[in-house]
Amino acid sequence: MNEKTVAGLQCSEVLALLSEYLDHELDSAMVERVEGHLLGCPNCERFGRSFGSMVVSLRRDSIASESVDSELVMRLLTQIDRLTTEA
């Protein structure tokens, strides 16, 4: 992926901040920069959207327990792996 700088953030910085962004752990100034980058960078926008919806569905499935997360992630990755190898 080509590293771009949009809204003062590099792609790698945005990706590193993405989970905190989704957890609403960033201050508003940082949220604006991340969102500014996502608006100006199709790569991160696309990745952020699929990553975001994955995190949201994982959260919904594992409200009761935090330890389930990694298990669900593994299951998801296995499914993705299977889908991509069958295709």
Ligand SMILES: [Zn+2]
């Ligand atoms: Zn980017």
